[in-house]
Amino acid sequence: MQTRLVLLAGGTCALSVASLSLGAVTYLTQDRSITAATSFDGSLQTITAPDFNPFVQTINLSTNFPALNNTIGLNEAVAGIDCHLDPKKIKASGRLLARGGMTADGNTVAAGSAQATVRTTFRVDSASAFQLIASPRPLAGAKDKFKLKIEGDSGIVFSIDESTPPSIVQTAGFFAAGDYSLEYQIELTAEDGTFDDSFEMTLVIPAPGALGLAACAVFAAARRRR
Secondary structure, three states, X not given: OEEEEEEEOOEEEEEEEOOEEEOOEEEEEEEEEEEEEEOOOOEEEEEEOOOOOOEEEEEEEEEEEEEHHHEEEEEEEEEEEEEEEEOOEEEEEEXXXXXXXXXXXXXXXXXXXXXXXXXXXXXXXXXXXXXXXXXXXXXXXXXXXXXXXXXXXXXEEEEEEOOOOOOOEEEEEEEOOEEEEEEEEEEEEEOOEEEEEEEEEEEEOOOOOOOOHHHHHHHOOOOEEO
């Protein structure tokens, strides 16, 4: 039995959570959240998953600000996630948007930031093949963050971050019986212009017999930077 303190949008509550057993994989803990912030008005909102159930949430923040050349700028942040801890599968997808710009005084930046995070620990009851596929990391700015990491009792199984060139993740391997952790984090920050990107990650245990090439088409979502 585990007791963890979970911060929800409406306040704080103590949550006593037993591990959720789902076939060959037993989920032990989860820590999933989305965050959006607009610096011009100081708005910051976080929504956290309270349990192992599907986590489907969206935050939309926006405010106008006086911009250069007597124009009106938009400081915006959108964070959306659809995350499921299914039997034998961890899947997360969603959209992040950040928009910002310089204010009329020429000295202040109205920055927007959006973040999605999935952290979970799980136990594999017996040796199993796994398959990991994920969309390319967003085209990162100087302040953007990205991490996709799987670690087990014997060390790191897979790890990439914002320093890794953006490319589709398509890998497979074997988990020995034991405990593992998955961390998936994406954060976009815009201080000038707009970053708008979708994301998707799926870890399947055990892996299907073959990885269809058609799976890659899922991650061909359009990327826009203005």
